[in-house]
Amino acid sequence: MxxxxxxxxxxxxxxxxxxxxxxxxxxxxxxxxxxxxxxxxxxxxxxxxxxxxxxxxxxxxxxxxxxxxxxxxxxxxxxxxxxxxxxxxxxxxxxxxxxxxxxxxxxxxxxxxxxxAAHMTAPVAAVIARSTRRNEHSPLSRLKSLNYLDSILARQEAAERGADEALLLNCAGRLAESSIANLFLSVGGRLLTPPVADGALPGILRALILERHGAEEAPLTPDDLARADEAFLTNSLGLRPLLSVDGAPVGNGSAGPVLARLLAEPDL
The missing domain is CATH 3.30.470.10 (Aminotransferase class 4, branched-chain amino acid transferase, N-terminal domain)
Structure with a gap:
């Protein structure tokens, strides 16, 4: 190597x-x-x-x-x-x-x-982490720092609970992101993602989707997962459908049309 x-x-x-x-x-x-x-x-x-x-x-x-x-x-x-x-x-x-x-x-x-290559395409069954939270008050929430211990704790918990990934809440109990990716929800025709102020990392694909596809930043709670028509996770290695959280399906429990449209864009 x-x-x-x-x-x-x-x-x-x-x-x-x-x-x-x-x-x-x-x-x-x-x-x-x-x-x-x-x-x-x-x-x-x-x-x-x-x-x-x-x-x-x-x-x-x-x-x-x-x-x-x-x-x-x-x-x-x-x-x-x-x-x-x-x-x-x-x-x-x-x-x-x-x-x-x-x-x-x-x-x-x-x-x-x-x-x-390690393309992020596989569907995800997630849990909401109980062991740790995302500190939206820390400037480190906006950086890709060498300290990923909160994400490691959350991902270990997900594995122990039989899930592929963990969603992290912030200190106020709002959704921030997953252990390695940004979160998007499609709710009533609107494409929403947690704001940076709520602890979301300013991801590269996240920014492109906000700029090009009419997505909006909005505070989101776990209750919004139940209202979502579909959900997916994004990072620089790809986009993954989020099919369930804590055992409950998101939307109809399958990948949706918004994600399909994004996957068809060659520059994402």
Whole structure:
């Protein structure tokens, strides 16, 4: 496996990240997951814009310009011969002394890896997580940070309860998202998704659906699942029909026409 690490292409077995790297010790960093289609990273400007916004919020230096990152991605994709796959860009603050205060002269660690395609298309039976909630008051709810422990807890709970996925409520009891995806409901002819203010991650496909397909942000509760005609989950790797939640069907319990229309759009 070939990876890109701090400007160098090398075999994964030869890669080294310092044990004092704050990404490992504190989860101090960000990542982006980018789908590769026909040998090209999809929606790359949007991913890089979100990464840049995240580094600004965390005051984390971004050691490469967008053009340099784009060139590095193209080189890694070419080196691995990937036509259809997933690229992950991970950025940590780099090494630092013990304690939570970042060093004033941080030297970030940047890594890119490529994996085979993992398209998100299978239907989903979900549960509403009881073990954890999404903190809509935290600025981290708007970032793809290296700390995914709430999502891990929720996904473990889903598996223990025999489900494919978990939906996360926020601190006010409203729907926020799933453990790895944004949530959309079709209710009475309106396509709705929880607002970022309620803890929804500003996802890439989420933004495209809001811009192009008349979707609206609206506060949603578990009761809205019972009123929905259909529901689906989205992230950068695809769109999945949400067929049931806590054992109750959503709509008629099958994929609906709104999702079918979206799946027919080649640029999503």
């Amino acid at each position: 070939t990876i890109w690490l701090n400007g160098q292409m090398l075999p994964a077995a030869e890669a080294r990240i310092d044990p004092a790297d704050r990404g490992f010790t504190l989860g101090d960093g960000l990542f982006e997951t980018i789908r590769i289609k026909d040998g090209q990273p999809r929606h790359l400007p949007r991913h890089l814009a979100r990464l840049t916004a995240g580094t600004a919020l965390l005051r984390l230096p971004l050691p490469y310009e967008s053009a340099a990152l784009s060139e590095a991605m193209a080189a890694l994709i070419a080196a691995t011969g990937t036509k259809d796959g997933v690229l992950r860009l991970t950025l940590s603050r780099g090494t630092g002394a013990r304690g939570v205060l970042p060093p004033p002269d941080a030297r970030p660690t940047a890594m890119m890896t490529v994996a085979p």
